[in-house]
Amino acid sequence: xxxxxxxxxxxxxxxxxxxxxxxxxxxxxxxxxxxxxxxxxxxxxxxxxxxxxxxxxxxxxxxxxxxxxxxxxxxxxx
Amino acid sequence: xxxxxxxxxxxxxxxxxxxxxxxxxxxxxxxxxxxxxxxxxxxxxxxxxxxxxxxxxxxxxxxxxxxxxxxxxxxxxxxxxxxxxxxxxxxxxxxxxxxxxxxxxxxxxxxxxxxxxxxxxxxxxxxxxxxxxxxxxxxxxxxxxxxxxxxxxxxxxxxxxxxxxxxxxxxxxxxxxxxxxxxxxxxxxxxxxxxxxxxxxxxxxxxxxxxxxxxxxxxxxxxxxxxxxxxxxxxxxxxxxxxxxxxxxxxxxxxxxxxxxxxxxxxxxxxxxxxxxxxxxxxxxxxxxxxxxxxxxxxxxxxxxxxxxxxxxxxxxxxxxxxxxxxxxxxxxxxxxxxxxxxxxxxxxxxxxxxxxxxxxxxxxxxxxxxxxxxxxxxxxxxxxxxxxxxxxxxxxxxxxxxxxxxxxxxxxxxxxxxxxxxxxxxxxxxxxxxxxxxxxxxxxxxxxxxxxxxxxxxxxxxxxxxxxxxxxxxxxxxxxxxxxxxxxxxxxxxxxxxxxxxxxxxxxxxxxxxxxxxxxxxxxxxxxxxxxxxxxxxxxxxxxxxxxxxxxxxxxxxxxxxxxxxxxxxxxxxx
Numbered sequence: 001x002x003x004x005x006x007x008x009x010x011x012x013x014x015x016x017x018x019x020x021x022x023x024x025x026x027x028x029x030x031x032x033x034x035x036x037x038x039x040x041x042x043x044x045x046x047x048x049x050x051x052x053x054x055x056x057x058x059x060x061x062x063x064x065x066x067x068x069x070x071x072x073x074x075x076x077x078x
Numbered sequence: 079x080x081x082x083x084x085x086x087x088x089x090x091x092x093x094x095x096x097x098x099x100x101x102x103x104x105x106x107x108x109x110x111x112x113x114x115x116x117x118x119x120x121x122x123x124x125x126x127x128x129x130x131x132x133x134x135x136x137x138x139x140x141x142x143x144x145x146x147x148x149x150x151x152x153x154x155x156x157x158x159x160x161x162x163x164x165x166x167x168x169x170x171x172x173x174x175x176x177x178x179x180x181x182x183x184x185x186x187x188x189x190x191x192x193x194x195x196x197x198x199x200x201x202x203x204x205x206x207x208x209x210x211x212x213x214x215x216x217x218x219x220x221x222x223x224x225x226x227x228x229x230x231x232x233x234x235x236x237x238x239x240x241x242x243x244x245x246x247x248x249x250x251x252x253x254x255x256x257x258x259x260x261x262x263x264x265x266x267x268x269x270x271x272x273x274x275x276x277x278x279x280x281x282x283x284x285x286x287x288x289x290x291x292x293x294x295x296x297x298x299x300x301x302x303x304x305x306x307x308x309x310x311x312x313x314x315x316x317x318x319x320x321x322x323x324x325x326x327x328x329x330x331x332x333x334x335x336x337x338x339x340x341x342x343x344x345x346x347x348x349x350x351x352x353x354x355x356x357x358x359x360x361x362x363x364x365x366x367x368x369x370x371x372x373x374x375x376x377x378x379x380x381x382x383x384x385x386x387x388x389x390x391x392x393x394x395x396x397x398x399x400x401x402x403x404x405x406x407x408x409x410x411x412x413x414x415x416x417x418x419x420x421x422x423x424x425x426x427x428x429x430x431x432x433x434x435x436x437x438x439x440x441x442x443x444x445x446x447x448x449x450x451x452x453x454x455x456x457x458x459x460x461x462x463x464x465x466x467x468x469x470x471x472x473x474x475x476x477x478x479x480x481x482x483x484x485x486x487x488x489x490x491x492x493x494x495x496x497x498x499x500x501x502x503x504x505x506x507x508x509x510x511x512x513x514x515x516x517x518x519x520x521x522x523x524x525x526x527x528x529x530x531x532x533x534x535x536x537x538x539x540x541x542x543x544x545x546x547x548x549x550x551x552x553x554x555x556x557x558x559x560x561x562x563x564x565x566x567x568x569x570x571x572x573x574x575x576x577x578x579x580x581x582x583x584x585x586x587x588x589x590x591x592x593x594x595x596x597x598x599x600x601x602x603x604x605x606x607x608x609x610x611x612x613x614x615x616x617x618x619x620x621x622x623x624x625x626x627x628x629x630x631x632x633x634x635x636x637x638x639x640x641x642x643x644x645x646x647x648x649x650x651x652x653x654x
Contacts, residue, residue, distance in 0.1 A: 038111075038113050041277045042085075042114070042283060044273070045270065045282065045283050045284075054272075055272070
């Protein structure tokens with residue numbers, strides 16, 4: 001699981017162009033300036049590409065924090 | 079040269095670019111979320127060498143933005159306006175019409191609205207080039223394959239709308255159509271439906287990277303930066319097999335087997351040549367052996383007459399391409415080199431990074447589909463003269479031979495038996511004149527780009543002196559090779575707005591021949607002073623001293639020169 005967390009962190013850093021981003025399970029969009037609604041779309045696309053998965057619309061809308069994103073990635077990867 | 083990058087890779091590439099010399103301002107107007115399109119476009123243009131500013135209209139506010147003379151659009155004063163509407167949005171509008179009669183006429187409404195947009199942009203004094211996207215041919219599948227018989231079918235309406243936009247572009251100056259469907263076809267998963275439903279993202283992020291790549295190619299062409307020459311390797315590129323080993327009977331070209339792939343590539347090259355692209359050969363071979371198929375093979379499509387410069391020897395290919403560049407006198411960045419051998423491609427890339435060297439798929443069957451997908455020979459202008467270019471360059475090679483047989487320049491110029499015609503702009507030359515202002519980069523004093531409409535305005539203007547120069551010599555006719563525009567200023571002086579000459583006639587004395595005529599005309603009009611300015615670009619060093627050579631004197635102000643008629647002595651030259 002740690003691997004997924006690290007991969008997600010580096011993806012966040014690259015997509016949002018901020019190398020200082022540190023993700024915890026509790027991190028939300030409010031904690032990261034660059035994480036706006038537009039970049040959220042970009043993030044989802046890149047996460048899907050990186051992990052070779054496809055989220056459902058419902059999943060994308062439900063996430064409240066990074067922890068839930070990680071759970072969704074983990075679930076889809078299985 | 080890499081295949082088209084994804085959105086994210088593109089972002090990385092753009093970050094590596096520090097600053098660019100040339101500037102461009104592009105406005106993006108859309109009826110859907112264009113944020114990613116705009117970002118990708120900015121990155122593409124940055125990677126292509128432009129210092130880029132983008133103006134993005136508010137979400138779905140195209141018409142308001144265009145109507146309002148005070149809108150940010152006009153304040154921004156873009157060089158290019160991209161109008162990109164989504165067919166999904168159009169579909170909503172269409173379905174909102176509740177009677178079939180209205181639906182049947184829908185394409186007319188859209189056509190009127192496009193026309194209206196163009197005229198409003200012009201009415202608000204914008205000279206921006208308009209790049210208008212066609213609509214995605216989005217079948218709503220309501221009438222299946224009967225759609226063509228149903229005038230109120232949305233799918234049929236889309237075809238009619240696109241057709242009317244294409245027709246419009248034949249009439250409207252500065253209005254260019256970007257045909258989205260041909261790019262969507264080749265892009266897998268071009269729409270991400272969940273992203274559309276959740277975030278109004280009408281195309282996937284990587285689709286925007288593809289579309290903006292092609293828009294950028296076109297913008298480059300509009301800015302005078304496009305490919306002029308295709309250089310082909312021979313063995314396993316132009317034909318299958320190795321001519322030196324296999325012999326003329328055994329090389330693969332023609333309608334059978336893999337030969338078909340090479341024939342198709344040759345046909346492409348031949349059609350490009352007809353359009354005005356110069357063809358050159360660069361091959362490691364003995365010249366006579368390499369030329370044999372061009373002369374004797376019955377199924378070869380390319381013939382020696384199609385090739386402007388034929389280089390077959392055992393020297394380094396980078397050196398040979400330098401030689402081709404010298405003969406043709408065009409920029410390395412306007413050359414494309416195609417070779418099946420990765421090592422050769424690498425040598426050329428390393429030594430001549432400006433030359434475009436596409437990767438080539440291993441399978442010759444994929445050569446042509448891959449090369450055409452790169453849209454290498456994008457163009458923003460076309461004139462009938464373009465076709466004759468090959469002959470002109472072949473004549474140039476003949477002149478090069480003559481020059482080595484005479485001992486001094488005057489004898490050489492005399493022996494050319496040159497005849498010139500200098501005259502004011504004529505209606506029949508308008509497209510060639512506009513084209514010269516669009517494509518000349520080197521012998522170009524101020525690099526002002528003009529459309530055919532601009533040229534027509536100069537023709538009728540009281541305040542402008544316009545000149546075109548045509549030249550021929552004993553080897554052939556160069557056609558129209560120089561354009562000069564002078565503007566009369568309030569203080570009764572004349573300002574050199576434009577001085578362009580084709581590099582094919584460098585060092586013939588054309589500029590002196592023209593100057594004699596210009597000074598005589600200016601004197602006729604009672605003016606005393608001609609003012610000239612050199613506007614430096616990365617490519618026009620060649621003319622940095624043109625004004626001084628023409629007996630202008632420096633004014634002290636940087637790159638500003640002037641000539642008083644009393645100091646002028648007509649130049650000697652060999653053009654009659």
